Amino acid sequence: MSKLQESSLYQLTAVRFLLILREPEAIFWIFIFPILLAAGLGIAFRNRPADVLQVGATTVQLTQALSIDKGLAATTMDEASGTRALATESILLLAIQRPDGVDYKFDDTNPDARTARLLVDRAIQTAAGRHEVVSVKNDLVHETGSRYIDFVVPGLLGMNLMGSAMWSLTFAIVEARQKKLLKRMVASPMPRWQYLASFLLSRQVMLVIEVAIFLGFARLVFGVPFRGSLWQLGLLCVLTSLAFSALGVLVASRARTMEAASGLMNLVMLPMWILSGIFFSASRFPAVIQPVVRALPLTAAIDAMRGNMLQGINLGQMAPQVGLLLAWCVLPFAVSLRIFRWR
Amino acid sequence: MTDRQNASAPTPDANGSASSLSLRGVRKTYADVVAVESLDLDVARGECFGLLGPNGAGKTTTMEICEGLTSPDAGTVELLGFNWHTNASELRQRIGVQLQETQFPDKLTVEETLRLFRSFFRHGVSVEESIQTAQLDEKRSSRIGGMSGGQKQRLAMACALVGDPELLFLDEPTTGLDPQARRHLWDLVDQLKQAGRTIILTTHYMEEAERLCDRVGIMDHGKIIALGTPQQLIASLGGEDIVEFAVTGHAMNEGTVNTAPLMNIPGIQSHRVDAGLHQLSVRELHHAVPRIFAALSEQGLHLSEFRTHSATLEDVFVGLTGRNLRDE
Numbered sequence: 001m002s003k004l005q006e007s008s009l010y011q012l013t014a015v016r017f018l019l020i021l022r023e024p025e026a027i028f029w030i031f032i033f034p035i036l037l038a039a040g041l042g043i044a045f046r047n048r049p050a051d052v053l054q055v056g057a058t059t060v061q062l063t064q065a066l067s068i069d070k071g072l073a074a075t076t077m078d079e080a081s082g083t084r085a086l087a088t089e090s091i092l093l094l095a096i097q098r099p100d101g102v103d104y105k106f107d108d109t110n111p112d113a114r115t116a117r118l119l120v121d122r123a124i125q126t127a128a129g130r131h132e133v134v135s136v137k138n139d140l141v142h143e144t145g146s147r148y149i150d151f152v153v154p155g156l157l158g159m160n161l162m163g164s165a166m167w168s169l170t171f172a173i174v175e176a177r178q179k180k181l182l183k184r185m186v187a188s189p190m191p192r193w194q195y196l197a198s199f200l201l202s203r204q205v206m207l208v209i210e211v212a213i214f215l216g217f218a219r220l221v222f223g224v225p226f227r228g229s230l231w232q233l234g235l236l237c238v239l240t241s242l243a244f245s246a247l248g249v250l251v252a253s254r255a256r257t258m259e260a261a262s263g264l265m266n267l268v269m270l271p272m273w274i275l276s277g278i279f280f281s282a283s284r285f286p287a288v289i290q291p292v293v294r295a296l297p298l299t300a301a302i303d304a305m306r307g308n309m310l311q312g313i314n315l316g317q318m319a320p321q322v323g324l325l326l327a328w329c330v331l332p333f334a335v336s337l338r339i340f341r342w343r
Numbered sequence: 344m345t346d347r348q349n350a351s352a353p354t355p356d357a358n359g360s361a362s363s364l365s366l367r368g369v370r371k372t373y374a375d376v377v378a379v380e381s382l383d384l385d386v387a388r389g390e391c392f393g394l395l396g397p398n399g400a401g402k403t404t405t406m407e408i409c410e411g412l413t414s415p416d417a418g419t420v421e422l423l424g425f426n427w428h429t430n431a432s433e434l435r436q437r438i439g440v441q442l443q444e445t446q447f448p449d450k451l452t453v454e455e456t457l458r459l460f461r462s463f464f465r466h467g468v469s470v471e472e473s474i475q476t477a478q479l480d481e482k483r484s485s486r487i488g489g490m491s492g493g494q495k496q497r498l499a500m501a502c503a504l505v506g507d508p509e510l511l512f513l514d515e516p517t518t519g520l521d522p523q524a525r526r527h528l529w530d531l532v533d534q535l536k537q538a539g540r541t542i543i544l545t546t547h548y549m550e551e552a553e554r555l556c557d558r559v560g561i562m563d564h565g566k567i568i569a570l571g572t573p574q575q576l577i578a579s580l581g582g583e584d585i586v587e588f589a590v591t592g593h594a595m596n597e598g599t600v601n602t603a604p605l606m607n608i609p610g611i612q613s614h615r616v617d618a619g620l621h622q623l624s625v626r627e628l629h630h631a632v633p634r635i636f637a638a639l640s641e642q643g644l645h646l647s648e649f650r651t652h653s654a655t656l657e658d659v660f661v662g663l664t665g666r667n668l669r670d671e
Binding site: 006007008010011012015018019022023176179180181183184186187188189190343 | 410411412432435436440442443444445446447448450451455458459460462463464465502506
């Protein structure tokens with residue numbers, strides 16, 4: 001065995017890692033759950049191609065005029081069957097040729113029908129020779145990066161880093177305390193800081209796998225963009241995970257039972273679930289509570305990840321977020337070392 | 344009882360080596376419960392010392408104070424010439440500890456667990472060697488969750504031994520084990536004794552203390568109430584044998600024994616009654632027993648039970664406290 005493998009920090013970390021891998025439930029929460037969540041959201045908020053609106057017309061000439069517009073699918077039908085089609089919503093609008101012009105029959109409380117009214121009118125007027133007064137040009141935006149799924153993936157990534165770090169660490173520590181394993185560990189010459197640090201380090205090994213799977217899925221299935229540097233994104237993930245691991249150790253530093261620990265953990269995580277902008281922008285909260293929102297580690301993490309992935313901002317420009325995350329790594333860990341209950 | 348309390352501490356042996364462990368005036372209270380009260384104790388190098396007593400006697404608290412896991416309210420603790428205030432990390436390297444009720448992670452194997460514990464020590468035996476010592480060869484790749492109580496206890500012992508400790512603490516190493524596993528563990532402790540290690544163990548099995556320990560201290564209510572070799576302690580009862588009997592009387596005498604004639608029999612040292620069972624501590628059993636029979640029949644009593652056994656530490660404890668060890 002090499003010198004490294006004989007070192008206590010290596011052994012502690014390796015043992016932590018083995019214990020996580022041998023826990024099937026943990027594998028589900030860490031690897032499968034985020035993918036399921038992203039897939040679910042991706043399906044719910046997928047961007048549909050612009051709909052083609054079904055309309056009817058009473059003459060072939062009208063139908064031809066309407067067919068020029070790509071947004072309309074026109075069918076020729078008489079007025080009676082057209083009215084029936086309207087009632088069953090198989091068409092949104094019926095254009096009826098009158099001697100003195102064209103009548104539009106539609107339901108003006110239905111937004112799609114109102115859109116159809118605009119398109120149909122434009123097509124008929126243009127066919128009749130109307131010229132636009134102002135020259136306009138459409139510049140269509142179908143860019144990745146501005147969709148909801150692009151927005152929510154960094155949020156989910158942050159949330160998942162928080163959840164998996166807090167749950168796995170807190171429970172492992174409280175369990176070791178209950179089984180008197182902590183007491184046995186400190187009865188040996190093991191350096192105490194190494195025991196706590198091994199939790200943070202083993203998380204980092206899991207992190208590589210966890211983040212790679214999640215982001216790989218988001219990239220392949222939804223085409224979520226990575227505009228910033230990948231190594232900086234990696235660094236952000238490491239920093240985020242360290243911060244939440246340190247917080248997890250702090251939450252677990254006194255609790256004697258799982259119940260106490262999970263209560264504390266929810267107390268710590270709940271504000272972040274709500275305030276940190278996982279599913280919608282955190283800037284929607286009123287200005288009064290913004291200082292609190294901004295001070296939360298998850299807000300900083302998600303902001304920085306969005307900055308990196310969606311806008312390609314480099315870390316130097318996100319110094320406040322990075323600094324805040326660093327502070328959240330150091331402070332809870334230092335406090336834990338002081339107040340940790342080893343027995 | 345006073346002379347028992349002051350049973351002499353071992354004098355430094357011929358090599359002049361000092362004691363491995365020395366406690367002076369150690370006291371520990373939890374809330375309003377006195378767990379350990381003004382405890383003095385010396386354990387010599389190479390000695391196997393047993394702390395004996397019922398649950399709640401303060402054995403574990405004493406052990407944890409020695410192991411540096413609990414700090415005493417008063418008194419001094421010295422191990423191998425060091426103390427916990429100034430040389431904690433040095434001491435941790437030199438002692439081996441087995442705690443009561445440690446549960447190692449179920450999903451680790453024997454080998455992984457030992458490798459982890461070995462990594463904490465600068466010097467020690469190889470993982471391989473500790474597996475051999477604890478006779479866990481066949482179990483080296485088994486997960487701890489699937490092992491028997493005896494195997495887990497041997498693993499705990501192996502974890503205490505990987506640092507090749509000069510001083511070994513075993514807190515109730517055989518509690519909860521079946522007789523065979525217990526004997527297996529005794530053999531292991533025997534080996535360690537022969538290798539010249541200083542061992543301090545606690546137990547509430549008197550036969551275990553008699554079998555393993557060079558010297559025992561009997562603890563009750565936070566104090567050591569008797570200290571000496573098992574032979575000395577048993578001798579302190581005054582009789583090497585114990586006679587137990589129960590009687591049924593005739594109508595006039597409802598089985599009450601007049602103890603005065605019994606106590607007059609030469610060789611009978613003491614008498615006590617526990618749940619209708621009379622216990623006599625007896626010297627020269629062969630002379631005493633016929634006279635006991637005679638004395639009882641003179642009172643018109645019939646024996647419903649009669650047996651004798653060699654005195655044990657259990658009898659010492661009963662003699663000192665009037666209680667059985669497992670009365671708690």
